Amino acid sequence: DTGVSQDPRHKITKRGQNVTFRCDPISEHNRLYWYRQTLGQGPEFLTYFQNEAQLEKSRLLSDRFSAERPKGSFSTLEIQRTEQGDSAMYLCASSLGGPGTVNQPQHFGDGTRLSIL
Amino acid sequence: EDQVTQSPEALRLQEGESSSLNCSYTVSGLRGLFWYRQDPGKGPEFLFTLYSAGEEKEKERLKATLTKKESFLHITAPKPEDSATYLCAVQRGYSSASKIIFGSGTRLSIRP
Numbered sequence: 001d002t003g004v005s006q007d008p009r010h011k012i013t014k015r016g017q018n019v020t021f022r023c024d025p026i027s028e029h030n031r032l033y034w035y036r037q038t039l040g041q042g043p044e045f046l047t048y049f050q051n052e053a054q055l056e057k058s059r060l061l062s063d064r065f066s067a068e069r070p071k072g073s074f075s076t077l078e079i080q081r082t083e084q085g086d087s088a089m090y091l092c093a094s095s096l097g098g099p100g101t102v103n104q105p106q107h108f109g110d111g112t113r114l115s116i117l
Numbered sequence: 118e119d120q121v122t123q124s125p126e127a128l129r130l131q132e133g134e135s136s137s138l139n140c141s142y143t144v145s146g147l148r149g150l151f152w153y154r155q156d157p158g159k160g161p162e163f164l165f166t167l168y169s170a171g172e173e174k175e176k177e178r179l180k181a182t183l184t185k186k187e188s189f190l191h192i193t194a195p196k197p198e199d200s201a202t203y204l205c206a207v208q209r210g211y212s213s214a215s216k217i218i219f220g221s222g223t224r225l226s227i228r229p
Contacts (some may be wrong), residue, residue: 004160034191040220040221040222042121042204042206042219042221042222043161043204043218043219044219045216045217045218048216056216058216067190091160091161093160105151105163105166105219106151106163107163108160108161108162108163109160110151110158110160111159111160113158
């Protein structure tokens, strides 16, 4: 399978716990994105990386959220001190980016569904 | 403020009954408009990119068109397997070039 891979697919945790999700992008893609999607809504942008550099963060990304892409390959998204409102699907996408490639489509994984008890 | 509005929210069709989904947008300098299909419990699956007004793209029973203010996704003689949520998204051409903004989607249901 050469698509975007996310792990775990489902995560159930108690309020106040920390959680970490992993995303493995399509291997030749240098850009990686995180989105959050709630029921009945489209995905909302959280942050993106070009190689290992985090180039943009949404206002939605509070200081409890942190994302890393240490070697420019896989990425992790950590949520500290989870709250009920964090319950959502967390989607990862990847694409080619840079001069001459700005219109390349983003390809999505199947997401991690987070449920906060 | 950049905005994407999709209509209708939900659409139920009989198999073979053609129709269109609408995506209206306001964005500073459109760089690209994207259509995705999303099945329950799955991530969005890329369908089309449109770059400029007048452009059209086709894939099987789907055809996407673009004007300066909106895009349509036409579905011809749909089959039950076309049932899904269809998402429209726009990418603007300035500093946040990589971020794409999604609409809330149209839930399409095709009855056999």
